[in-house]
Amino acid sequence: MSGLGLFAIAFVLFVIVTLLMGVRQVPQGYAYTVERFGKYYKTLFPGLGIIMPWIDRIGRKINVMEQVLDVPTQEVITKDNASVSVDGVLFFQVLDAARASYEVSNLEIALLNLTMTNIRTVMGSMDLDQLLSHRDEINNRLLSVIEQAAQPWGIKTNRVEIKDIVPPRDLVDSMARQMKAEREKRASVLEAEGQRQAEILRAEGRKQAVVLEAEGRKEAAFRDAEARERQALAEAEATRSVSEAIAKGDIAALNYFIAEKYVRAIDALAHSTNQKTFLMPMDMAGIAGTLAGITELTREAASAHSSAGGEARRGSSLPPTNRG
Numbered sequence: 378m379s380g381l382g383l384f385a386i387a388f389v390l391f392v393i394v395t396l397l398m399g400v401r402q403v404p405q406g407y408a409y410t411v412e413r414f415g416k417y418y419k420t421l422f423p424g425l426g427i428i429m430p431w432i433d434r435i436g437r438k439i440n441v442m443e444q445v446l447d448v449p450t451q452e453v454i455t456k457d458n459a460s461v462s463v464d465g466v467l468f469f470q471v472l473d474a475a476r477a478s479y480e481v482s483n484l485e486i487a488l489l490n491l492t493m494t495n496i497r498t499v500m501g502s503m504d505l506d507q508l509l510s511h512r513d514e515i516n517n518r519l520l521s522v523i524e525q526a527a528q529p530w531g532i533k534t535n536r537v538e539i540k541d542i543v544p545p546r547d548l549v550d551s552m553a554r555q556m557k558a559e560r561e562k563r564a565s566v567l568e569a570e571g572q573r574q575a576e577i578l579r580a581e582g583r584k585q586a587v588v589l590e591a592e593g594r595k596e597a598a599f600r601d602a603e604a605r606e607r608q609a610l611a612e613a614e615a616t617r618s619v620s621e622a623i624a625k626g627d628i629a630a631l632n633y634f635i636a637e638k639y640v641r642a643i644d645a646l647a648h649s650t651n652q653k654t655f656l657m658p659m660d661m662a663g664i665a666g667t668l669a670g671i672t673e674l675t676r677e678a679a680s681a682h683s684s685a686g687g688e689a690r691r692g693s694s695l696p697p698t699n700r701g
Contacts, residue, residue, distance in 0.1 A: 398430040408474035412436040420474050437478035443470045443535060446485060448492050450541075459505040462543040467492050467523070473531025481530045488527060492537065495522045505544065512539055 402425055403409050409421040413433045448465040455461065469488060471477045481487050499518045500508055519537040527534055544552070
């Protein structure tokens with residue numbers, strides 16, 4: 378093979394190598410920085426990228442996917458001098474590959490130290506009770522501080538989460554006793570509240586019972602008064618009927634009325650609570666005689682009433698005398 382042929386083969390190989398050096402394939406989720414003569418020139422994004430062979434070179438290969446940075450456990454002294462162990466996790470994403478490559482030497486170490494420092498700062502300014510019950514507030518404050526500090530590095534901090542807060546053992550025991558005392562207090566308060574509600578309900582029940590009883594007595598009194606009124610009206614009607622019968626000369630109605638009163642009087646004596654012994658005549662004819670005597674007196678009274686009425690009528694029929 379002549380020298381010309383070797384030169385042609387070498388030239389072809391040089392062209393192929395040059396073309397291969399000018400083409401770069403960037404995988405998804407990464408960004409490559411391109412340096413020209415050692416200085417940042419441009420950024421290659423996922424896909425095929427073209428660079429100038431022998432002049433440009435790939436500087437940094439940056440992961441632009443969201444990444445997780447585990448924050449190791451560290452001791453934090455709270456505002457009330459309580460020592461707690463804290464660890465967390467940081468989620469971040471590179472937005473500017475050039476700034477993330479050339480503004481900071483080691484991005485992950487820088488973010489880790491920044492996060493640990495701000496955890497001590499933020500949590501050290503809070504009391505233990507506030508520290509244990511306000512994790513969302515702690516996360517938000519940490520996110521705000523870290524995002525502002527890491528902004529020149531071309532990254533975005535998406536979330537900062539405190540995973541665990543571990544107080545000392547003696548402090549945990551004290552908190553457990555405090556929680557137990559608080560729960561016992563709540564139980565006592567709830568029991569007292571239940572007793573108070575029960576007393577109120579019982580008082581309401583007694584009140585309603587008294588009201589209902591009073592309404593019952595009122596209704597009973599009203600019914601009794603109405604019954605007495607009707608009885609009085611019946612008695613008056615019976616008396617009026619007997620009076621009309623007497624005025625018409627009907628003695629049988631008067632006899633029945635007086636006999637009924639007599640029998641009722643005997644029945645009242647028999648059922649009296651103060652009357653322990655009640656003597657009745659063996660001969661019931663005595664009662665009949667009594668009734669007959671009453672009837673005779675009634676007849677005489679009726680005759681006298683009739684005679685007086687007749688004389689009055691005759692006197693009214695006589696002509697008036699001239700006394701002049």
